[in-house]
């Protein structure tokens with residue numbers, strides 16, 4: 081398929097691009113403590129875009145995304161610790177593992193709709209923890225501790241590249257012919273099939289991509305933590321945070337996941353130093369209110385209520 | 395293959411445990427039937443039920459069984475509030491819940507789960523607590539069973555049986571069943587859909603929270619804010635095993651899962667973790683090949 | 691080459707419900723076959739079986755001699771067989787033009803260039819008289835307009851054999867006449883084949899070269915329109931039901 085003409089990329093993609101370029105260009109001069117915050121932000125943004133690829137674009141609510149992230153981390157830890165890979169190669173390995181898992185899990189679970197898909201992914205996530213606890217090569221239930229150096233710039237540029245690729249891919253997917261296929265599936269999957277869309281393949285493609293990026297993000301995340309431990313890594317709170325970000329930012333939009341990541345992560349970070357756990361109460365309340373009263377999220381409602389923005393904001 | 399005595403003991407324990415699982419799943423099943431969507435925060439209401447029993451023990455010295463009716467009463471109130479807050483807008487005037495509403499409810503109740511877990515953590519710390527209550531054991535042949543677990547199992551079956559009687563023998567119960575099957579038809583026969591659905595939801599919460607209290611007997615130190623992350627998936631799996639909307643499905647599903655976990659570990663080298671994983675993953679083949687549940 | 695769709699002795703059971711029990715029929719490109727029968731006789735189920743939305747419990751469906759009854763729905767559309775939904779299912783979050791453009795992009799045409807797909811969609815919408823609503827959200831359409839959109843989407847896929855489920859239902863006599871005229875004109879021009887399901891007989895009888903009558907999932911008659919209306923089994927079963935409905 082041909083890419084659309086360069087100039088017609090749209091203001092939103094340009095805006096995100098500009099944001100990333102400025103961040104990337106100034107990173108070496110950003111003080112380390114601020115940089116580590118930004119790294120976490122980019123990791124969460126990558127996870128949010130990953131969730132957006134499946135849940136935002138097709139409406140299939142996945143509670144199991146933590147699995148891809150956790151296995152991305154385990155792949156990194158195994159690759160670096162046992163196979164002596166460079167951490168960046170470990171991250172790539174994590175992404176591939178995420179992709180492979182998503183293909184396997186998606187092949188089965190994407191046959192289920194709505195509630196059943198959500199439950200199936202949740203159950204897979206819980207079961208995955210119990211399985212990992214029993215695998216010797218993955219730390220035998222104790223996790224894997226690595227002694228990696230503190231190198232924020234390497235972390236930063238790795239996740240930066242991953243996020244940039246992910247945003248461009250999201251744009252490309254949603255703007256071509258396949259974008260119409262995806263919108264049809266979200267709108268009415270049965271009708272989509274009867275106009276010739278191979279819904280199973282489109283969904284699996286999105287889910288696999290989603291696993292790829294969540295795996296990569298997980299790799300970077302556990303690189304920054306220099307190790308991965310089962311109970312934390314499989315904590316469902318990660319899935320829930322990804323979901324919260326796209327709900328708040330606006331499901332299926334191009335800018336929404338980034339806004340959502342900022343809206344969820346930055347307050348979390350601030351509250352973390354004040355009163356741990358309290359941030360989730362607020363995030364939870366915000367999610368409830370948005371889901372019930374503004375289901376379009378921030379970006380969706382801006383588009384809905386300010387018609388002038390429709391041309392530029394997506 | 396493990397020896398026979400161990401097998402019989404694990405089978406008996408699995409069945410006893412399965413009865414409690416059945417109750418917490420039964421609560422979910424009722425809510426599912428009425429709302430056509432799962433309550434993602436289901437595990438958190440089990441958690442609240444368990445903490446209820448814990449505090450009634452700390453304050454009044456009640457044993458978990460005495461807390462069951464109190465939790466149940468609280469659950470009724472909570473259920474009505476839940477219905478009007480989370481379900482009413484999505485179900486009102488509709489034939490069934492559409493995909494959009496389904497997603498709204500999934501996401502909103504997940505937000506609720508987040509709030510409840512962290513609120514519990516803020517109020518009661520993240521530490522594990524438990525209720526010191528052990529009425530001893532009973533010897534049946536070569537098998538030794540915990541009396542507490544036996545009382546719980548009897549209460550569990552009684553709760554499910556009572557709800558069955560209520561749903562099939564009373565006007566209100568029949569209205570709830572009719573609503574679960576066909577919302578428009580309910581209106582045609584002159585049943586008020588809103589109050590029927592509210593009562594159905596309340597009943598579901600009532601049973602869920604009672605189940606939380608019963609569960610504590612099995613958890614000498616297992617009450618903590620995030621415990622729902624385990625018991626919600628257990629309930630989901632059971633409902634699917636037994637078949638959503640089937641009244642005895644929860645019991646059959648609960649017993650099946652209890653046995654898979656307790657007996658299953660004998661076959662996977664004594665690993666309760668692997669047995670639990672298998673118990674969860676059984677959901678997938680059931681959904682694939684028997685989406686209506688293992689019961690006909 | 692004209693395509694031939696052959697349904698031989700198909701059955702479909704939903705648990706205990708025997709929706710279709712051994713129906714056979716043949717349609718070729720350029721030919722319109724009517725399928726009538728009382729409510730619940732299995733007409734929609736039969737179309738779903740042909741379209742691959744449901745899989746038959748028993749029996750074979752072939753296109754030009756090739757078995758297609760285990761194919762997924764999208765693949766059947768790719769072979770030029772497309773179906774409307776009895777209860778219209780437009781993509782509510784899209785405009786009418788987008789609805790049809792999707793069909794052009796993914797149906798039998800597989801038009802990969804969006805711009806061309808949109809042009810074609812506009813043309814098809816004009817054919818069914820929805821040109822003035824082309825850029826309206828499909829959620830704003832009336833039920834009758836939605837049915838037309840269903841029809842437009844099927845045309846948009848470039849199907850050569852159309853499966854039309856009660857697209858004429860609910861029209862007033864004048865509207866019905868106009869719709870039939872439009873259908874006949876389109877059919878002559880493009881030469882597609884069709885299975886036209888109708889629960890009211892009149893539309894089908896004027897349109898169809900051949901008519902198949904089913905009752906309780908079984909074929910009770912087949913022939914030209916005139917033959918069928920005079921068939922005692924049809925009068926008994928079909929008209930009897932109609933008459934019974936008229937005087938409850």
Ligand SMILES: Nc1ncnc2c1ncn2[C@@H]1O[C@H](COP(=O)(O)OP(=O)(O)O)[C@@H](O)[C@H]1O
Pocket residue numbers: 704707708709727728729730731732733734735736
């Ligand atoms: N998905 C389904 N599950 C169970 N029964 C069905 C299903 N679809 C159709 N039926 C039943 O099959 C019979 C035929 O239905 P249908 O094909 O819609 O009839 P028609 O289109 O001729 O009115 C009816 O009894 C209907 O209730």
Ligand SMILES: [Mg+2]
Pocket residue numbers: 733734735776
């Ligand atoms: Mg029909």
